[in-house]
Amino acid sequence: EAGVVQSPRYKIIEKKQPVAFWCNPISGHNTLYWYRQNLGQGPELLIRYENEEAVDDSQLPKDRFSAERLKGVDSTLKIQPAELGDSAVYLCASSLGQEFSDEQFFGPGTRLTVL
Amino acid sequence: GENVEQHPSTLSVQEGDSAVIKCTYSDSASNYFPWYKQELGKRPQLIIDIRSNVGEKKDQRIAVTLNKTAKHFSLHITETQPEDSAVYFCAAGTYTGGFKTIFGAGTRLFVKA
Numbered sequence: 001e002a003g004v005v006q007s008p009r010y011k012i013i014e015k016k017q018p019v020a021f022w023c024n025p026i027s028g029h030n031t032l033y034w035y036r037q038n039l040g041q042g043p044e045l046l047i048r049y050e051n052e053e054a055v056d057d058s059q060l061p062k063d064r065f066s067a068e069r070l071k072g073v074d075s076t077l078k079i080q081p082a083e084l085g086d087s088a089v090y091l092c093a094s095s096l097g098q099e100f101s102d103e104q105f106f107g108p109g110t111r112l113t114v115l
Numbered sequence: 116g117e118n119v120e121q122h123p124s125t126l127s128v129q130e131g132d133s134a135v136i137k138c139t140y141s142d143s144a145s146n147y148f149p150w151y152k153q154e155l156g157k158r159p160q161l162i163i164d165i166r167s168n169v170g171e172k173k174d175q176r177i178a179v180t181l182n183k184t185a186k187h188f189s190l191h192i193t194e195t196q197p198e199d200s201a202v203y204f205c206a207a208g209t210y211t212g213g214f215k216t217i218f219g220a221g222t223r224l225f226v227k228a
Contacts, residue, residue, distance in 0.1 A: 031213055042121075042204045042218035043159065050213045091158070095214070100166060102147055102214035106158040 002026070004107035006092050012113045018080035021110045025074070025094030032069055033104065034077050035091040043091055049075065050097060082114045117142040119207050121219030128195050129227050136222045138205035139187040147208035148181060148188050149216070154201045162203075163190070195226045 005024040013019050025032050030051050035043035046065065048056040051072040060067065064083070069075040079086055089111050093104040121138045128134050140148075146167035151159035165172045165179045165188065172179050176195075181188040192199055202221045208214040 033216075040221070042119075042206075042220050044218070045216070048213065048215065055213055056215055097213050099210055100147070101164060102208050102210075102216060103149065103161045103164065104159075104216070106160070108158055 004092055004094055004105050006090075006107035006110055008110055009108060010111050010113075012115065013082055014115050015084055016081040018078065019082050019112060020079075021077045021090050021092075021112075023075045023077070023092030023107060025092070026105055029094035029096055029105070030072070031095045031097035031102075032075050033091075033093040033095075034067060034075070035093065037089045037091055037109070039088075043093075046077070079112075082112075084114050087112055087114045117145075117207075117209075117217055119205060119217045119219040121205050121222055123222060124220065125223045125225070127225040127227065130195060130197060132195055134192045134195050134199070134224055134226075136190045136203055136205065136224075137187060138189070138207075138219050139185075140207035140217070141186070142207060142209050142217075143186065145186075145207040145209045147210065147214060147216075148179070149206050149208065150177075150179060150190050151204045151206065151218075152201045153204065153221075159204060192224075195224075197226050197228050200224055200226045 032049040034046040049069045067077045089109040091109045092107040095104045149164035153159040178191045205219040208216040
């Protein structure tokens with residue numbers, strides 16, 4: 001079974017440029033998460049989807065970040081315009097969304113460098 | 116807001132010794148507590164988890180304990196091996212029609228051969 005797929009793996013852009021990340025979760029996983037992980041820190045939730053509905057986006061900087069999960073399968077996360085402080089690894093994860101456990105399967109991440 | 120605190124941030128042990136990592140959480144509604152291991156340059160992977168109706172769970176050399184009253188939980192690794200060297204993240208999940216999971220800042224474990 002294929003795991004969570006993310007692309008690109010690395011991205012270097014100049015500040016004020018737009019950037020987009022793509023994630024394809026494990027087949028059958030209803031819940032999809034986007035996290036940001038700064039060096040030496042734990043994953044910080046940006047947005048959580050249950051199927052195609054964004055149910056928790058309280059940590060998403062909505063002035064510059066946007067996300068979508070059309071048809072409840074793959075998802076894109078966009079930053080426009082990017083700032084220096086956006087440099088981080090952006091992780092996508094998915095889970096079955098069961099009530100009594102929530103093992104999250106992470107993708108390899110996209111390492112973003114904003115110059 | 117809710118948070119998860121994790122200690123220590125760095126832990127160095129001799130091969131064969133035990134390692135203990137501790138976490139506290141603030142949301143009393145949290146009912147699911149996973150631990151993830153992240154090796155250098157790789158993605159986090161679940162190594163063990165515990166639900167709030169259980170006080171302790173063991174899987175070979177790793178065990179987790181949970182004290183709901185005090186809102187803290189711990190990871191114990193016995194007979195550590197060099198391949199246990201990694202960053203370990205605790206997390207607290209709260210089910211609200213789906214899980215909202217907050218991660219700790221991580222503990223970098225070094226196991227010296």
